[in-house]
Amino acid sequence: xxxxxxxxxxxxxxxRAANLHAAVYGERAVGPPASQRxxxxxxxxxxxDGDEDDDGxxxxxxxxxxxxxxxxxxxxxxxxxxxxxxATLAAWADDAAVEGLRNRFVTGDWAAAEER
Amino acid sequence: xLRFQGAEHFRQRLxxxxxxxxxxxIDGIRPHAESPGLQEHxxxxxxxxxxxxxxxxxxxxxxxxxxxxxxxFIHGGPGIEHDCGTSRGVGYxxxxxxxxxxxxxxxxxxxxxxxxxxxxxxGVDVFRxxxxxxxxxxxxxxxxxxxxxxxxxAPPLGGGEVRLRLPCxxxxxxxxLTDEGMVRRVRGVAHSMRVSPQAANRLVDGARGVMNKxxxxxxxxxxxxxxxxxxxxxGYGVALVAETTSGxxxxxxxxxxxxxxxxxxxxxxxxxxxxxxxxxxxxxGVADSMHQALVLTLCALGPxxxxxxxxxxxxxYAVGTLRHLRDFFNVQFSIRPEEETRTIFLSCVGAxxxxxxxxxx
Numbered sequence: 001x002x003x004x005x006x007x008x009x010x011x012x013x014x015x016r017a018a019n020l021h022a023a024v025y026g027e028r029a030v031g032p033p034a035s036q037r038x039x040x041x042x043x044x045x046x047x048x049d050g051d052e053d054d055d056g057x058x059x060x061x062x063x064x065x066x067x068x069x070x071x072x073x074x075x076x077x078x079x080x081x082x083x084x085x086x087a088t089l090a091a092w093a094d095d096a097a098v099e100g101l102r103n104r105f106v107t108g109d110w111a112a113a114e115e116r
Numbered sequence: 117x118l119r120f121q122g123a124e125h126f127r128q129r130l131x132x133x134x135x136x137x138x139x140x141x142i143d144g145i146r147p148h149a150e151s152p153g154l155q156e157h158x159x160x161x162x163x164x165x166x167x168x169x170x171x172x173x174x175x176x177x178x179x180x181x182x183x184x185x186x187x188x189f190i191h192g193g194p195g196i197e198h199d200c201g202t203s204r205g206v207g208y209x210x211x212x213x214x215x216x217x218x219x220x221x222x223x224x225x226x227x228x229x230x231x232x233x234x235x236x237x238x239g240v241d242v243f244r245x246x247x248x249x250x251x252x253x254x255x256x257x258x259x260x261x262x263x264x265x266x267x268x269x270a271p272p273l274g275g276g277e278v279r280l281r282l283p284c285x286x287x288x289x290x291x292x293l294t295d296e297g298m299v300r301r302v303r304g305v306a307h308s309m310r311v312s313p314q315a316a317n318r319l320v321d322g323a324r325g326v327m328n329k330x331x332x333x334x335x336x337x338x339x340x341x342x343x344x345x346x347x348x349x350x351g352y353g354v355a356l357v358a359e360t361t362s363g364x365x366x367x368x369x370x371x372x373x374x375x376x377x378x379x380x381x382x383x384x385x386x387x388x389x390x391x392x393x394x395x396x397x398x399x400x401g402v403a404d405s406m407h408q409a410l411v412l413t414l415c416a417l418g419p420x421x422x423x424x425x426x427x428x429x430x431x432x433y434a435v436g437t438l439r440h441l442r443d444f445f446n447v448q449f450s451i452r453p454e455e456e457t458r459t460i461f462l463s464c465v466g467a468x469x470x471x472x473x474x475x476x477x
Binding site: 020021024025077078079080081082083085088089091092093095098100101102103104105106107108110113116 | 123124238298380432451
């Protein structure tokens with residue numbers, strides 16, 4: 001099954017590219033962003049801990065249940081895409097990655113840039 | 117009346133509602149949050165919109181979780197003062213204000229106080245160096261755009277002040293931006309306030325260390341504020357702009373988070389900004405991720421002919437913008453991705469929004 005993996009992956013991604021319009025405007029893609037969605041456990045068993053006789057736990061904000069990863073809450077309206085610093089820094093720390101961008105700069109190959 | 121759910125794209129919904137003249141209703145604004153309903157910055161934005169428009173009606177329910185907004189006319193005008201508070205940066209207010217001001221009755225001149233650099237929103241240096249030139253070009257303006265930084269303010273206390281001047285237009289010209297060009301030089305501003313003036317130089321060193329591998333023409337100005345102009349909190353950061361041979365500008369910025377547990381040195385902040393700039397260049401397109409939404413909006417508001425742009429991978433915010441443009445202005449973009457460069461050509465027939473209230477000169 002591994003043999004055609006590359007082909008299948010390529011097919012999948014080209015398919016997705018063709019469907020970008022559907023992804024942007026279609027019904028399927030419309031929904032709350034991942035950061036807004038509650039964890040599945042929270043949705044399925046909202047009252048499972050109702051048996052506990054702990055008053056402190058009876059009312060608790062649902063927002064606090066969210067994972068600590070990802071952008072801080074309240075960023076649902078921000079034009080700047082949230083990215084973790086260390087991830088960006090790590091991605092561009094290596095010289096090969098930086099050299100890969102050479103042709104996007106005037107110091108690179110102008111002919112290669114023309115083709116874009 | 118258009119109905120929406122949730123607090124996402126709050127600014128865009130208000131701005132598009134005002135520009136299209138269609139009333140909106142938003143329900144379910146953070147109903148389950150620890151502090152439910154509208155937050156401080158959203159209430160502040162509503163007050164700012166009340167200041168620049170005439171006759172808008174805003175109704176909010178008791179808990180603040182739903183809002184009805186009936187837009188009025190944009191009058192713009194001089195002498196608008198607004199305290200933005202400290203929960204979001206001044207950039208949060210500048211972006212919607214810039215769009216509204218274009219379709220105002222008279223040129224806008226406003227003074228905004230609050231956090232000018234740092235936090236999640238674009239800093240004022242980015243707005244001055246990239247957003248204003250972009251607006252000038254896409255809106256076909258000659259002059260009259262200006263952002264003066266009177267004082268800088270870092271989070272958490274802010275204390276900065278900027279003065280914004282924006283002219284108004286009758287209608288927008290067509291947009292055709294498909295040539296990315298090659299990066300020919302990098303400019304930037306490193307700012308520091310209430311810290312050692314040396315911090316700005318260290319920021320420059322960090323950023324240059326990364327950028328000089330690819331380009332020699334890197335120049336970063338240092339801007340150390342002192343006294344009253346330095347705001348109420350210490351802070352430093354750097355904004356970098358890559359200018360291409362076709363005149364496009366891509367920007368990235370990074371600011372130190374001084375109050376937070378994870379401390380980073382000034383060099384690290386500079387390197388982070390440079391890495392973010394490389395990221396923007398590698399994404400491609402005529403605008404950086406921060407300005408995708410603005411470019412798309414100006415396309416959709418443009419004349420009823422083909423407006424085309426080329427962008428890198430769309431951010432979630434840009435996708436949300438596309439959906440709102442369809443809802444408010446009935447403008448659908450045709451999206452043509454290019455496999456090899458992983459850029460996207462987006463074209464649309466604009467809504468032909470005209471400025472009905474502009475005084476006849």
